[in-house]
Each structure stands twice: as C-alpha cells, then as structure tokens.
Amino acid sequence: MQPNNLTALDFEDIKSSIKSYLRTRNEFTDYDFDGSSLSYLIDILAYNTYYTAFNANMALNETFLTSATVRDNIVNIAKLLNYVPKSITSSKGCVKLTLQTTQINGEFPTSLTLSKGAVCTGGNYIWNILTDLTTSVDATTGIAEFDSLKIYEGSVVKFSYVVNTFARQSYIIPSADADISTLSVKVRPNESSTQFDIYNRVDTVSTLTPTSRSYFLHEGEDMRYEIRFGDDSVGRKLTDGEVIDLEYLVTSGPEANNNSRFSFIGRMTDSLGQTYPPVSVNLTVKDKSQQGDAAESIESIKYNAPRYYSAQYRAVTAQDYAIITKNIYSNASSVVAYGGDTLNPPIYGKVYIVIKTKSGTTLNDQTKKDVANDLRKYAMASIDPIIVDPDDMYVNIKVFALYDTGGGSNASEIESDINAGVLDWGTQTGINNFNSTFRAQQLEKAITLSNKTISDVSLQVTLLKYIKPNTNQTNTYCISIGNQLYNSAPTLDGSDGACKKEPVVVSGTFRTADRPGVDQQFEDDGYGNLRTYYNTGIRKIYTNSKAGTVNYDTGEVCFGPVNVIGAGNNIAPAAAVSISDSASGLGSIIDPLQLPSNLQIPVVFIPSNNSTIPATTPGTIINIVTPSITVQPIGSIVPPTIPLNSLTPTDFNQTPVVLDIPDLTNLGSLSDSTCF
Amino acid sequence: MALKKIGGKEFTKSRSFKDVSIGFMRNPFTDDISSVSNENSIKQAVKNLILTVPGEKPFQPLVGSRVTSLLFEPLDGFTADAIQDEIINTINQYEPRVKLTDVVVTPIYEGNKVHVVIEYQVVGLPIVETIEFVLQRPE
Numbered sequence: 001m002q003p004n005n006l007t008a009l010d011f012e013d014i015k016s017s018i019k020s021y022l023r024t025r026n027e028f029t030d031y032d033f034d035g036s037s038l039s040y041l042i043d044i045l046a047y048n049t050y051y052t053a054f055n056a057n058m059a060l061n062e063t064f065l066t067s068a069t070v071r072d073n074i075v076n077i078a079k080l081l082n083y084v085p086k087s088i089t090s091s092k093g094c095v096k097l098t099l100q101t102t103q104i105n106g107e108f109p110t111s112l113t114l115s116k117g118a119v120c121t122g123g124n125y126i127w128n129i130l131t132d133l134t135t136s137v138d139a140t141t142g143i144a145e146f147d148s149l150k151i152y153e154g155s156v157v158k159f160s161y162v163v164n165t166f167a168r169q170s171y172i173i174p175s176a177d178a179d180i181s182t183l184s185v186k187v188r189p190n191e192s193s194t195q196f197d198i199y200n201r202v203d204t205v206s207t208l209t210p211t212s213r214s215y216f217l218h219e220g221e222d223m224r225y226e227i228r229f230g231d232d233s234v235g236r237k238l239t240d241g242e243v244i245d246l247e248y249l250v251t252s253g254p255e256a257n258n259n260s261r262f263s264f265i266g267r268m269t270d271s272l273g274q275t276y277p278p279v280s281v282n283l284t285v286k287d288k289s290q291q292g293d294a295a296e297s298i299e300s301i302k303y304n305a306p307r308y309y310s311a312q313y314r315a316v317t318a319q320d321y322a323i324i325t326k327n328i329y330s331n332a333s334s335v336v337a338y339g340g341d342t343l344n345p346p347i348y349g350k351v352y353i354v355i356k357t358k359s360g361t362t363l364n365d366q367t368k369k370d371v372a373n374d375l376r377k378y379a380m381a382s383i384d385p386i387i388v389d390p391d392d393m394y395v396n397i398k399v400f401a402l403y404d405t406g407g408g409s410n411a412s413e414i415e416s417d418i419n420a421g422v423l424d425w426g427t428q429t430g431i432n433n434f435n436s437t438f439r440a441q442q443l444e445k446a447i448t449l450s451n452k453t454i455s456d457v458s459l460q461v462t463l464l465k466y467i468k469p470n471t472n473q474t475n476t477y478c479i480s481i482g483n484q485l486y487n488s489a490p491t492l493d494g495s496d497g498a499c500k501k502e503p504v505v506v507s508g509t510f511r512t513a514d515r516p517g518v519d520q521q522f523e524d525d526g527y528g529n530l531r532t533y534y535n536t537g538i539r540k541i542y543t544n545s546k547a548g549t550v551n552y553d554t555g556e557v558c559f560g561p562v563n564v565i566g567a568g569n570n571i572a573p574a575a576a577v578s579i580s581d582s583a584s585g586l587g588s589i590i591d592p593l594q595l596p597s598n599l600q601i602p603v604v605f606i607p608s609n610n611s612t613i614p615a616t617t618p619g620t621i622i623n624i625v626t627p628s629i630t631v632q633p634i635g636s637i638v639p640p641t642i643p644l645n646s647l648t649p650t651d652f653n654q655t656p657v658v659l660d661i662p663d664l665t666n667l668g669s670l671s672d673s674t675c676f
Numbered sequence: 677m678a679l680k681k682i683g684g685k686e687f688t689k690s691r692s693f694k695d696v697s698i699g700f701m702r703n704p705f706t707d708d709i710s711s712v713s714n715e716n717s718i719k720q721a722v723k724n725l726i727l728t729v730p731g732e733k734p735f736q737p738l739v740g741s742r743v744t745s746l747l748f749e750p751l752d753g754f755t756a757d758a759i760q761d762e763i764i765n766t767i768n769q770y771e772p773r774v775k776l777t778d779v780v781v782t783p784i785y786e787g788n789k790v791h792v793v794i795e796y797q798v799v800g801l802p803i804v805e806t807i808e809f810v811l812q813r814p815e
Contacts, residue, residue: 011735028711030695034739034770035721035728037698047734 009053015046065302074298075219082203083305085219087180089330090251091153091292093127094675095120095262096284097146101137101270108142109270111135119266120151120283123259125252127151127289129266130182137270144270148286150675151262152182154251162191163242175250176223176295182249185215185227190241199229204313208234223295253292260288287675291331291358315378318351321385325353328374329367331676333358336434338618340386350384354391354619356434361676362389390621393481394464394656395438395613396604397627399447399457400638407453411631414451418629421450426624426659436622438613458638461610464625464652467601469564472513472592476548476560482616484608485552488526488644501526505550505557508602508649511566511585515543516577518585521649522559524550530559534585541584557603565589567599568653602652606642623658693717693773698724715798718773719807722794725770726763741766747813751788756781759790759811773799788813 008014019042022031030036061067065077075085101109113134120127129151137144157178161171173183186196202214214235220226227246229238238244264281296304308327311320321337332355340347353375355363363371368387375385399422403414425446430436444457467477487493488502503523510520518534520543525531530548533540548559566572576594579587589595607613615622632638639646695717696709703710712720728740741762749755760781767776778795790811797804 028694028696030693030717030721033721033773034733034736035725036717037696037720037724040724040733041696043733043736050734 009050009057011046011050014049014053015042018042018045065305068302069298071223071298072221074301078301078305079218081305081309083301083308084203084217085301086293086296086330087219087223087225088177088251088253088295089181089291089293090179090249091125091254091256091259091289092675093120093122093151093153093259093262093285093289094287095149095151096286097149097264098282098284099144099268099276099280101142101144101276102274103142104272104274107272108139109137109272109274110139111271112137112144113269113271114146114149115267115269117156117266119149119264120262121265122262122289123256125153125256125259126155127153127262128156128249130156130184130249148675152179152249152251153256153259153289153292154179154182154249157248157250159246161244161246163238163240163244165238165240170220171227171229171244171246172220173225173227173246173248175248177250177253178225179249179251180217180225183217183225184247186245186247187213187238188243188245191243193243196245202235205234210234211236251292253294255292257289257292260285290676293330311378313378314380315351315375315383315385316380320378321351321353321375324375324378325355325371329355329371331357334434336618342618349382350386351379352619353385353387354389354434355387356390356621357676363387364676367676388619390434391617391619392466392621392623393615394623394625394652394658396462396464396625396652396656397443398460398643399627399629400460401447401454401458401629401631402456402634402636402638403451403453403631404455405453405633409451409453414454414631415629417451418447418454418631421446422624422627423659424450432621432623432659434618434621435615437615438622438624440611455634456638458641459610460639460641460643461607461613462643462647463605463607463613464649464656465603465605466655467507467559467603469510469562469567469599469601471595471597471599472563472565472589474513474561474563476558476562478556478558479603480557480616481555481605481607482620483555483613485524485550485555486606486608486642487552492526502644503647504606504644505530506604506647506649507559508568508653510564510568510599510601511571513563513565513589514587515585516565516572516587516589517579517582519571520585522547524557528552530557536583552608555605555607557605559601564599564601565595567601568650570596570599570653572596600653600655602649604647604649604652606644606647610641625656625658695720715801715803715805718771718798719805722767722771722774722796722807723809725766726792739770743811747788747790747811751783751785751790753783756783756790759792763792763794767794767796774805775799777804784810 008017019031022028028038031038031042033039062070062073065074068074068077078085099112101112111134113132114129116129116132118126118128133146135144135146159174185199187199188196197213199213199215201217202208208214210232212230212235214230216228217225229235231237262283262285264278264283266278268276268281307323311323315321315324318337318339322335325335326332334356335353337351337353340350340352371387372385379385399418401414401418425443426432429442431438440459440461444459447457448454463481465479465481467479469475469477486504488504492499492501505524507522512520520532520534522530522532528550529546530550531542531545532547533542547562548557550557572595576589576591577587578590579585692714694711694713697712698720701710726741726743729744730740730742731737733739743759743762746755746759746762760779763779764776767774774796776796780793782791784791792809792811794807795804
C-alpha cells in the first residue's frame with residue numbers, strides 16, 4: 001500500500017496513517033485498542049515521525065528570513081545581508097549648565113572642563129556625557145556656560161580583552177542592553193601601555209586598506225554584539241598581547257524618555273586647577289529626555305534587512321535615500337525623498353529628503369547638515385542630498401452637528417463622542433503624515449457614527465499655512481496650498497476690478513519696517529492682488545493695494561517684497577523702534593538687534609474644493625487642527641459651508657494644536673537653541 | 677472497525693484478536709516475534725492499561741490508570757477501594773472488548789502489596805476470564 005499522507009504534521013494524522021497501513025495487513029489486528037501492545041508500538045512510531053517532521057519543518061522555516069521566528073536565526077540571516085540590527089538606544093536630554101568661576105590672584109580661569117561620565121541624575125536614572133567637554137570662561141564676568149549639552153541615560157561600562165591569536169577569540173560586548181551608537185573601541189599595544197589607537201566601525205570593505213584601524217560589528221547570540229577586526233588584508237589585524245578597550249553605555253532605553261527634571265552631579269575643573277562642587281552649578285533643562293528606543297524588533301529586522309540590502313549601501317533612487325535616512329537618523333518617524341527634478345521649477349542634481357521626527361519638532365540646521373553629510377557618503381557623485389522640513393499644511397475644520405433631542409444624549413455627551421470619533425478617524429486614516437489626503441466625506445461619516453442621535457453634519461473647511469519671514473530683510477515669500485482657491489463672485493471676473501469681492505485669503509497680523517507701530521494684515525482683492533491694511537477699530541485703512549500676488553488656480557500666494565519685523569504677539573520692544581505717527585504706525589527701526597526672530601504669519605485660505613484636499617507635494621504633511629464643534633438640536637440653521645467674511649487668521653498666531661500630536665511648540669523655527 | 681455488532685440472543689464469535697506480545701520475545705519455532713491472540717491478547721491489553729500511568733502515551737494524557745500513584749498512598753481499605761474504582765473506570769473506558777463482572781482488590785499488609793482479581797466476560801464470547809496479579813511499588 002502507498003503511504004497516503006506524507007505531509008501530515010499532526011501526531012494523530014501520522015498515527016491514523018500507520019493504522020490505515022496496518023488495516024491492509026492481516027498479521028496483527030489489535031491496533032485500535034488503547035491497551036494493546038501494538039497501540040504502544042504505533043504511538044512510539046508516530047511520535048518519532050512527528051518529532052522528525054517537526055524538526056525538519058522548523059529547521060527549514062528558520063532558514064529563511066521571511067519565516068524565521070527565533071531572533072538569533074533572523075539576526076544570522078540578516079548578517080548574510082550585512083545588516084546590523086539597531087541596538088537599544090539611550091534616551092537623551094538637553095540641558096544648559098552655567099557656573100560662576102572664582103578668581104585666583106584677580107584673574108578668572110580661561111577655560112572650564114566638564115569630565116566625562118555621570119553628570120546628572122533625574123527620574124531614577126543616571127545621565128552621562130561621553131567625552132570631556134571644555135568651554136571658555138568669560139574674562140570679565142567669570143561665567144562659564146555649557147549650552148545645549150546633550151546628556152545620555154545609562155551607565156558607562158568599560159570592558160577589556162587581551163588579544164590571544166592562539167585561542168579562537170571572539171570579542172563580545174557582554175551586555176544585551178549596550179547602546180552600540182555610544183561604543184568606543186580603543187586598542188593598546190600591551191596591558192601596561194597608556195597609548196591607544198581608536199578603531200572606527202565600518203560596514204563595507206570597499207574603503208579599507210591593510211592598515212585601516214577599523215572593526216566590523218554584528219549582533220551575536222542573545223542580542224550581544226560582537227566585534228570583528230581585520231585580517232591585514234582588509235583592516236589591520238590585531239596581534240598577540242594587544243589590549244582592546246571597549247567603552248559603551250548600558251541603558252534603560254525608552255523607559256528613561258520624557259524625564260524633564262535633572263540635577264547636576266558632575267565634576268568641573270577649571271584651567272587653574274580648581275574644582276567646583278555640583279551645588280555651585282546652575283542647571284537649566286532645555287529639552288526633556290527623548291529618543292530612547294528599544295532594540296530593533298524581529299519584525300523590523302525582517303522588514304529592513306532585505307530593503308537595506310537592496311539599496312546596496314548606495315543611494316540611487318529616491319527610496320534609497322528615504323531608507324538610508326531612516327537608518328542613520330533614528331529620530332525619524334517617517335521619511336520621504338524626491339528628486340529636485342520633480343519640483344516646479346525643477347532643481348537638478350539635488351535630492352530632497354523630508355523628515356518627520358518622532359518628537360514632532362523640526363530639525364535644527366546643524367542636525368540637517370549632519371544627516372546630509374552622513375547621506376553624502378552613500379550618494380552618487382554630483383547628487384546633493386538636502387534635508388528639508390516637512391511642508392505643514394493645516395486643515396482647520398469647524399463641525400456643526402444637529403442631533404435628535406429625543407435620542408437620549410445631551411449636547412456635551414455628543415461633543416465628547418464627536419471628539420473621540422474624530423480622533424479615531426485621524427488614527428485610522430493616517431492623516432498628519434506624508435502622502436495623506438483629507439476627505440471630508442470620511443470625516444462626516446465618522447462623526448455621524450460617533451453618536452446615534454446625530455442626524456446631520458456640516459463642515460466649514462479652511463486651510464492654514466504659515467509664512468516664516470526673516471526679520472528685517474526685504475523678501476518675497478511664496479506659499480501654496482496646491483489647490484484652487486474659492487472664487488467669491490465669478491460673475492465679476494470680467495469687470496475691471498472696481499467691483500468688490502470677498503477675500504478668500506487673509507493673513508494674521510504682522511508689522512513691517514516702515515510701519516512698526518501698527519498691526520497690519522493682508523487679504524486678496526479677488527483679482528489676483530494682495531493688499532495690506534490695518535484696522536483702526538472702526539474701519540480698515542488700506543496701506544498697499546499691490547503688496548503681493550494671488551494665483552487662484554494654483555493656490556499660490558506671494559507676499560512681498562516686504563520687510564517684516566514682527567508677527568502676532570512676537571513684536572519688537574518699544575526701545576527698538578521709533579514711531580513718528582501713532583495712528584498710522586509710521587516710523588523706523590532704531591536697534592535691529594532687539595527685533596524678534598522666529599516670526600510666523602498665519603495665512604488662512606478658502607479652498608475651492610473643500611471635500612477632498614490632497615497633499616500637494618511629496619513633502620507635504622496635512623495636519624488636522626483639533627476641530628471646533630458646535631452641537632445644536634435638529635431643525636437649527638447651520639452656517640454656510642464657505643466661511644466668507646468670517647475668517648479669523650489671528651486665532652492661529654500660535655501654531656494650532658493638531659490631532660494626535662499635541663506638542664508642536666517649535667514648529668518650523670530654524671533654531672539652534674536645542675539639541676535635537 | 678474492530679467489532680462486529682452482536683445483537684439479541686445470537687452468540688457468534690467475533691473476529692479474532694492478534695497482538696504483539698509485550699515481552700517482545702522470540703518465538704522459538706518461527707524465529708519471529710512472539711504474538712498473543714484472542715483472549716490472551718485481551719488479557720494482555722487489560723493488564724497493560726492498568727499498568728500504564730496517565731501521560732505515558734504521547735498526546736493521550738488520559739489513557740491509563742492511576743494505580744501506580746495510589747500504591748504510594750497509605751495502605752488501607754480506602755486506598756484499596758480507590759484502586760478498585762480506578763481499575764473499573766479504566767477498563768470500562770478504554771477496553772471495549774470486555775464486560776467487567778467483578779474486581780476484587782485485597783490489601784496485603786505484609787510488604788505493602790495489593791492483590792487484584794479481575795473477572796470479565798469477553799464481549800461476543802460466552803466465556804468468563806479472570807486475571808489475577810499482585811500490584812507492588814517498584815523497589
């Protein structure tokens with residue numbers, strides 16, 4: 001008889017297969033009775049087969065990246081693809097330290113050094129710096145300052161190996177919680193020597209010479225990373241008796257995030273040899289701790305390893321840039337990249353990489369340069385990677401819901417249900433990210449479903465973008481919503497412009513260099529021009545009827561040339577300007593240094609189509625401003641869907657709170673005042 | 677498969693039973709493994725079942741009887757009763773070829789043993805079989 005079921009993996013299936021074979025023979029008959037000796041024999045045979053089948057199945061599954069389940073096996077396969085999984089990452093805080101140094105013989109020290117190692121405590125964790133830091137001391141005041149000091153959570157661990165080439169030595173970092181981005185590898189010629197060579201981590205052999213001081217890193221068993229040195233062909237080989245000193249942080253990873261209280265415990269020594277007790281140091285927290293992350297999960301390794309391999313350490317397509325950026329900058333939550341040739345007008349030879357950070361803030365200039373420099377190593381010659389901020393477009397929604405009063409819910413219950421429904425909608429549609437599209441119909445449906453008593457939903461949708469002017473510079477600033485603007489009176493288009501139209505673009509308040517004493521705004525005239533005005537309280541006074549242009553088809557607004565010196569509440573102090581006429585605000589600038597920076601002028605648009613608003617460029621993020629909700633009984637009259645004449649751009653002088661991401665205080669500012 | 681249905685008053689012999697001998701001995705005449713058949717095979721199966729500890733058979737954690745662990749209980753009338761119940765349950769549940777007529781469990785206090793007599797009728801055969809053995813803790 002032929003075996004009928006060779007793929008059976010189940011014990012019972014295998015057993016019944018053996019029994020059905022015995023059924024065809026007449027030697028023995030008792031296989032069906034649990035007590036028979038034959039039944040015991042069949043059990044053993046089936047168990048053995050089951051065991052072998054399971055082993056074979058497991059072994060084959062674990063051989064392939066897609067089906068493997070044991071971390072060590074996945075890591076081993078990823079190793080073949082030269083992929084090093086990300087280790088646990090320490091949380092980082094940002095502080096500012098100031099110290100009043102003391103004089104010796106009437107002289108302040110010239111410099112102050114902060115020793116490496118533990119510098120702060122906070123939230124039951126120890127925070128370190130990884131190298132000695134030195135700063136200069138102000139010669140007149142004697143104050144020394146470490147600004148934007150990045151501190152790392154964890155404990156610094158040192159571990160040494162003595163090289164013995166007779167034994168098959170493997171150099172393993174003996175902790176699974178080591179942050180390998182903080183790993184430093186030094187090699188001394190012998191145990192008594194104090195001189196050392198620093199070895200650098202490399203990923204590929206392409207740049208190595210026989211004398212390169214470099215090491216390869218890969219994850220070994222039980223998430224412990226292993227270091228491999230060269231062989232005198234690619235990279236220098238270590239010789240007997242040399243000592244490898246490893247130094248790294250053992251960290252708690254994400255548990256230490258969001259700590260905003262630090263107290264200083266470090267040691268400071270000045271150039272005159274004086275040390276200062278920790279209490280004399282004044283510590284200011286600049287940023288709460290962030291960016292701590294767990295080791296890369298097996299799902300992530302499975303996803304990233306083949307993709308990283310397919311990029312071959314070369315950034316060729318735009319996607320390569322996005323993948324490599326995610327790999328080299330761990331704070332990136334999502335990344336898109338696109339060639340400059342897709343822009344209008346095209347910019348050849350550049351690749352634009354847009355990074356949305358996990359922390360929600362935008363990158364400072366230094367980090368952008370660092371990431372771009374890291375990317376340049378992968379880029380093809382003549383291609384210049386440029387990191388840009390996401391283009392934030394805000395969708396401001398007013399929700400008007402009518403409800404059935406007999407349904408058993410009151411207005412405040414319905415409002416909180418709507419809020420929850422909107423949040424669910426935001427989460428499910430993945431809005432507030434790249435490549436998303438706002439669809440009013442989906443939102444209306446989500447609101448209708450959030451409470452059974454809601455009978456009608458109506459939305460007022462306006463768009464908000466910010467102009468970010470440079471203080472005291474005459475420039476033209478263009479922003480675009482990428483969609484058609486609403487035409488408030490199409491029948492007047494053919495006329496000479498003498499007829500009035502309602503504005504569909506209105507800005508928040510700003511101050512210009514020629515009129516520093518009065519808050520101005522701009523609006524469109526309906527015929528392609530921006531005009532600026534100020535409000536005396538009883539009427540609008542137009543100050544410039546050609547302050548910029550509006551393209552109603554593309555949604556592009558160009559404001560300028562204009563010299564902006566203040567916006568919203570961020571205006572120049574009285575001492576910085578002189579005002580000759582307080583009514584019209586005319587005047588001039590006295591002290592440009594006192595003018596505020598980080599200006600942003602909100603501009604509100606009424607789009608022509610308010611039911612579908614797509615992200616217009618690859619780098620656009622559509623942010624949904626937390627909607628204002630009005631709940632009224634059924635039969636009430638809802639306001640028009642086009643909010644003509646009721647635009648309130650000054651509400652957005654501060655960046656509005658958006659759905660899901662409540663903390664966006666530093667949006668868009670090009671500051672170097674923080675660490676991240 | 678197993679048994680042909682026996683109904684009413686007709687007593688016809690069911691098909692024969694044939695099993696491997698549990699001792700795996702060599703049959704001196706055929707040089708093959710020795711086998712047991714019919715009532716002997718049933719007797720062997722009954723004994724096997726009682727001496728099997730639950731969990732011993734892979735993936736069948738309920739097959740067997742707990743008499744082995746009961747032998748470690750204090751030897752008295754209650755334990756003897758428990759052993760008797762266990763034997764009755766096990767055979768009724770897992771050996772459909774027999775119909776129990778009597779199970780007698782007698783404690784032998786000297787040496788902490790139990791004497792077991794199982795009397796049963798083979799289903800389909802008009803004969804009554806008796807198995808008699810002594811249960812003792814493994815030394």
